[in-house]
Structures are given as structure tokens and as C-alpha cells.
Amino acid sequence: MDSHKVPHLQRRSGIFGNIIFDILLMGFAISLVTSPIWFDVNDILYQINGFKNYLIRNLVPSNLYNYWLIIPLGIIGTWRWSIWFIKKVVASLYYPILPDPNKVNSKSKANLSVSVIIPVYNEDEKIFKRSLDSWWKNKPAEIIAIIDKSDTGCIAEFKEFQEGKDNVKLIVTSKPGKRAALVDGILESKGQILALTDSDTMWDANFLENALGPFLVDTNIGGVTPRYHPLEIKTIWQKMTDIFWDMRNYYDMPAQTAGGKALSCLSGKTALYRREILLPKMNLFLNEIILGRKKESGEDKCFTRLVQQEGWKTYYQSSAIIYSSAAPKFGQFIKQRIRWARNSHNSDFESLWNGWVWKRPYLAFSMIDRFISVFTLLLG
Incomplete structure (x- = not known):
């Protein structure tokens, strides 16, 4: 596209x-x-x-009894403005990796094949078709769609798209959940880089070329996340989503990358990983337990944590651009925000408790600030 x-x-x-x-x-x-x-x-x-x-x-204050209110509010205000300033300063040090052809081994570049893996459930057929076209135009080594058996419209759409293409594979599944679909796709894949993508996400024309840059330049980078924007902005809730995503695109991710190449989340909209890292972790991924409960959602936070706790770096590549659906109605918007917040806090707590994140000081700082911001927002 x-x-x-x-x-x-x-x-x-x-x-x-x-x-x-x-x-x-x-x-x-x-x-x-x-x-x-x-x-x-x-x-x-x-x-x-x-x-x-x-x-x-x-x-x-004229009445000393007001100190109990003014001092806490002053501390909160100082803290929030300090955090904003720190993010701005650290983010200013960020840059996307643009590989120098003279420094990238041409043989390595040729061997860096990409498998696109898409779990599909109850997707809009028109959006799915446009997404398929955008992935295909980026020339990956293979495209693997894992489609729920009940989604007959997308199955028919994919079969039509599949005609005459040897490197496009369809898996029709009856297994419930996105995690099981991702595992089936990963086990079926052959590429060195896995691009795990949502079915409503469209790639820019040169997305893959830009997204592979960090892998080509630094062999210690295990995962890459792109910049993303809403497919359309027609309602106030889509505009709100756009604002949140811009904060992520221009503040949080650049600062975390510049602060240590360690990210809080490689979003499930599209995330790229080295296959060699994910393949041995399928059982852990399928049976993730946090706070005594088996996790079903939050698969992107799980993969992000499993990759980084082994010492791999992650990178935000702002030159790689994608577009994804944003919730148009208040009910959808608020449920989405609550789900994302719950998954983030659960996963961050697990990372802080296990201890590996303390080796990445800026990431640990970001996670702690996210916890504190919940209380400062309520108090404010």
C-alpha cells in the first residue's frame, strides 16, 4: 500500500x-x-x-492547616514535570538506525528472510484485504495467516489472495485465543525474522526495508517495534487514541531506546523478532502465569519480556511506519485502555519482581513511573 x-x-x-x-x-x-x-x-x-x-x-497559605493539601500537590506537580523534562531530554538523543550499505554484510542481508505471521479472528474483510496487499508489497519471504474456522469471510478472502503464490500459507484453526494462533504460525515459519502482525494493520510501502535496519547493524538486537498511526480519525475517541500513540511515538519509545535499547512493549500491532529467540519459548508463552493466573491477553508484553530478560536489546524504529484501526466509540476506547493498562501493570510487576529489569535502569525507571502515575493521577 x-x-x-x-x-x-x-x-x-x-x-x-x-x-x-x-x-x-x-x-x-x-x-x-x-x-x-x-x-x-x-x-x-x-x-x-x-x-x-x-x-x-x-x-x-494563610491557614497552616492547608499544608496537608498544598505540599502533596506540589510534590506531585514537581514529579510529573520532572518526568516530562527527563523524557524530553533523553528522547532528543534518539535516532533511527539507517544501515550504511558499506557496513552491512551483503550476504547477511540476503539471508535475512522475513516471515509475516497474522492471527485472524472476526476481521473486517475489506481491511484484511488491504492489509494483505500492504504486506505483500513489502516482499517478505512468506506470509502465514492463522484464521479462526468461524471467520469464513476472511478465509475466502485469503484463499483468493493465495492463488498463484507459493509462499503464502493458510492455517485454519479451531483453537481459541491469539496465543495459540501465534504459536502455530511461528512453528510453521521458516524466516530468520518473524513479523507478528495484527490483521487490521497496514504497512507503509518501504516498511520492511526500514524495520530490518536495526537487525542488520546490531546482532544483539532481538526485537524491533515500529511507529504507528490510526487508519482513520473520524471521532473524538480516535483522536484521543492518536494523541496517546503520538506520546508513545515521540516521547516514550525514543526515550527508552536512547536510554538503553530496552522497551516496555513491542506492540502486537506489528513487532519483529529473531526467530531463534522465540522458538524455544513457545511453552512459556502458551502457559504464562502472572499473579497466580494464566494469561490469555497481553501476548506482546509477554514476548517483550521473554526476549529482554535473556539480555537481548530491543529497538524502536521510527522510520518504519504502520497504520492500525483505532476504536471509534467511547465504550470500545475505554475497554481497550483498561485492558492495555492491566496487561502493562501485570507484566511490569512481574519484570520488577524477577529482577532482570534492574539491569536496564531507564526501563526500570519507566515502569516505576507508570505505577506512580496511577496514584498521582487519582490524587491530582
Whole structure:
């Protein structure tokens, strides 16, 4: 799929929007702090103790009993602004890996084959068809779709797409759950790199070329996650999703990459892994237990943790771009946010408890901040 041919899939650098957002945010903070000054300009300028009196009048509560409220709020505000500043500084050190042809072994590049693995359940047939076309145009070594037997529309769509293509495989499954489908696809695959992809996700025209860059340059990188944007933005909830994803694209992922090449999550929308890492972990993946319960969702957090706890690096590649569906209605949006938050907190707790994440200081810092932010949001 050529993004320049579809109006709502135009590429966005996001840099201009980020600059405007930062200016507005800082302007709001400055105006909030300094707004009382404009009412006290004469006192500050022409009285000997004018500035001192201004500070006492505006910042020191007249009733000392109010300290129990002001001090905690002040600590929360200081913490959140400090976190924002740290992320901005660390993220500014990030850069996507653009392999130098002179430094990449041509033989290695030729052997770096990619298997695209797609679990499919109850998908919109038109979106699935467009996604298939976008994956095919990126020229992977093979495409493997694991489709639930009840999804007859997508099965028919895939069989039509499959005609005349030897490297396109269909697995019709009766096993429940996304994890079982992913395992079937991984075991069937032959490529050195596995691209695990959601059925409603479309790739940019040169996605695969850009996404493979980190693997080609650094053999210690075990997983790569791309930049993603909504397929369409028609409702306020899709716009909200776009904002959350932009925070991920331009703050969280760049900072975590620059801070140690260790990411909190390689999103299931599309994540690339070295097959040699995932293959021995199929039993652990299928039978993941967190807090005494067997996990069904959160498969992307599970793979991210299993890869990194063995010492492999992960990388966010901003030049590799994908587009995925965003929830259009409030009910869908809030359920999605709750599910993602629950999976993130469960997995992060497991990582912190097991101890491996403490060897990746910035990642540990990010996980702890995510826990704290829940309480600061409620208190604020």
C-alpha cells in the first residue's frame, strides 16, 4: 500500500505538532505560575519588600492547616514535570538506525528472510484485504495467516489472495485465543525474522526495508517495534487514541531506546523478532502465569519480556511506519485502555519482581513511573 495514494494515510513526521504542543504546555505552566504577578506589578517594582510580600501572599497559605493539601500537590506537580523534562531530554538523543550499505554484510542481508505471521479472528474483510496487499508489497519471504474456522469471510478472502503464490500459507484453526494462533504460525515459519502482525494493520510501502535496519547493524538486537498511526480519525475517541500513540511515538519509545535499547512493549500491532529467540519459548508463552493466573491477553508484553530478560536489546524504529484501526466509540476506547493498562501493570510487576529489569535502569525507571502515575493521577 503506497501511503501517498491514500489521503488519510499520509506520512507525518510529528515534529511540528510536538513543537506546538510543547510551547503551549510550557506557556500554560508559566502563565499559571506568574498570573498573580500582573496584579502585583506596582508592589513588586516600587516597594522594598515587594517581591518577598508577593511570595508570602500567593504561595504561603494563610491557614497552616492547608499544608496537608498544598505540599502533596506540589510534590506531585514537581514529579510529573520532572518526568516530562527527563523524557524530553533523553528522547532528543534518539535516532533511527539507517544501515550504511558499506557496513552491512551483503550476504547477511540476503539471508535475512522475513516471515509475516497474522492471527485472524472476526476481521473486517475489506481491511484484511488491504492489509494483505500492504504486506505483500513489502516482499517478505512468506506470509502465514492463522484464521479462526468461524471467520469464513476472511478465509475466502485469503484463499483468493493465495492463488498463484507459493509462499503464502493458510492455517485454519479451531483453537481459541491469539496465543495459540501465534504459536502455530511461528512453528510453521521458516524466516530468520518473524513479523507478528495484527490483521487490521497496514504497512507503509518501504516498511520492511526500514524495520530490518536495526537487525542488520546490531546482532544483539532481538526485537524491533515500529511507529504507528490510526487508519482513520473520524471521532473524538480516535483522536484521543492518536494523541496517546503520538506520546508513545515521540516521547516514550525514543526515550527508552536512547536510554538503553530496552522497551516496555513491542506492540502486537506489528513487532519483529529473531526467530531463534522465540522458538524455544513457545511453552512459556502458551502457559504464562502472572499473579497466580494464566494469561490469555497481553501476548506482546509477554514476548517483550521473554526476549529482554535473556539480555537481548530491543529497538524502536521510527522510520518504519504502520497504520492500525483505532476504536471509534467511547465504550470500545475505554475497554481497550483498561485492558492495555492491566496487561502493562501485570507484566511490569512481574519484570520488577524477577529482577532482570534492574539491569536496564531507564526501563526500570519507566515502569516505576507508570505505577506512580496511577496514584498521582487519582490524587491530582
